[in-house]
Amino acid sequence: MSPAPARPGLLSRLELGGAAAAAVVLLAVPLVAAPFQTITVCYGLVFAIAALGFNLLLGYTGLLSFGHSAYFGMGAYVVAMLVKYLGWTSMEAFVVAGILGSVLVAGLFGLVCVRYTRIFFSILTLALSQVLWSLALKLFWVTGGTDGLRVPTPTLLVGSLAPTSDKMDFLAYRYYYYVLVLFVVSVIVMWLIVHSPFGKALQAIRDNETRAEFVGVQVRRYRWIAFVVSGAFTGLAGTLWVPLNGLTTPDILYWQFSGRIVFFVVLGGFKTFWGPILGAIAYNYLETYAVGFTIYWQLVLGSVLVLLVLTMPQGLAGTVDALVRWLRRPALT
């Protein structure tokens, strides 16, 4: 169940096939599905980027953050501030600024958090994210308080693709492909990171901190870098999320949003590379339909989480993996 395949750096045939099939499906979505469906997938892709970033910490470094809402929210609020106070409209500028903003916060919070592990790490990340939340909530003359800040649809590709009059249409085609490209880039970059010597060092830290230290890994510095990279991915997700939602409120900085990111990753399975992506998209569907179906959607989600922890601790990806292994088991002779 190690995230690394037998041949480091190479995709297995199965993974390659799966990735190709997924790419075809994702490319075809806006052409065959209704705009609402496409936008739902788009949300899923955005959350998948956050989940990828989060899993660099949980799956690869062994640190459970309960404060990733801070970086997602930072990515979102940076965009909202730039729109409100500087009148920026270019999505590229937002992406750069959003990543820089979340890197700044993650760098700062990381300095404190990576000194600890296990439950103290979780609580500390939670407490620090709550600082940002309470500021966003209380400093309403800057952040709009609970009303949040509106964010109009941005222009794409250095202003060459202006928002069309039909916002839904714009989001479901142009913006969808924009997000898809950034999603693919994120997946590739993260794949390279976790299969690099740096990624291997993180896994060594996760598996045995003392041994990693003894073979010369600078544990705290590596954790800090992982923390910042994780925050950058999550911040990018927040930045991409804002135009979809059209509004940012303190809710996305609240610790329950962090819990949601944790949920994505556990649902998908944090011991695999692909699990978090799968989990984010699946969760997004689950929530979209649970919210539409009943006002007791927290009950549905909570029950799913409880069942998952009790019966499927490896998540969706782990279960699929076990199934594949079972199908490929050597025949009894």
Added chain:
Amino acid sequence: MDTLVVQILNSLFYASILFLIACGLSLVYGVMRIVNMAHGNLYAFGAYVAAWVIGLVTDSLHWTLLFALLLSGALAAAAAGAVLEPLLLRPLYKRAEEYQLLMTFGLLLILEDVMRLLWGPHPLTASALSDALASMSILGVTYPVYNIFVIAVGGVAAVCLWAFVYRTRFGVMLRATSQDMRMASALGINVKRVYVQAFTLGCLMAGLGGAVVMPISGAVLGMGVDALILAFVVVVIGGLGSLEGALVGALIVGFVRTIGITYFAEVELAVLYLIAAVVLFVRPAGLFARA
């Protein structure tokens, strides 16, 4: 001078509630090494049950009897704890601690909606209790007697809990288990039973906290989550697993909140979380960490 007295009493009031919540959180962590994220919702559950029970009989009973009914909230939360621990947490003790945290997070979501399902979206309250006691004069200021009652409950609970943990046979078993679960088990202590008892006791305190605060602030959806976050701050400052820490942490947070609300309302919460972060930074295991 007058405002100072009121501020101090308000701080003690907050601290009393916070202690009732945080001591259970700390106890459960100390014994079982689990941070129960659903703990705040058991506090809310206590508030709802007490409000509901008292609401049923409020006209037919004398108000002094209604005070006894506050205990219904504590007992209901304890009963819930006694069911939840063996059912949902016991299967996870051998797994990585992430799973335990996730399980209690799932429980938090479920309990939140169960309360909405049972009692609807509107707040419940039983202000007959706080109204019945009116106000009294302390050191020249008038102050609601019910708030004094809550402070007293917190104080009595702290003393009882201390006596229970440090002066009874059960307390010895509890402390032995928290120090070394395997050794305790080898010496013949039924660890499973100690776990369920500790969890139930923690929930009882939380439920009591919810019940006594209810006549003032009502039983509201979301109160559990808010309380949980403050209780985290308390136990982080005081030291997870330490009862003395929970008491001192509750007093610190109680006073900072009261000062904060008066002088820096905008950043009051931020200041609290920052204090917690600073304490963790300086003394990772909290002010009253056990060796």
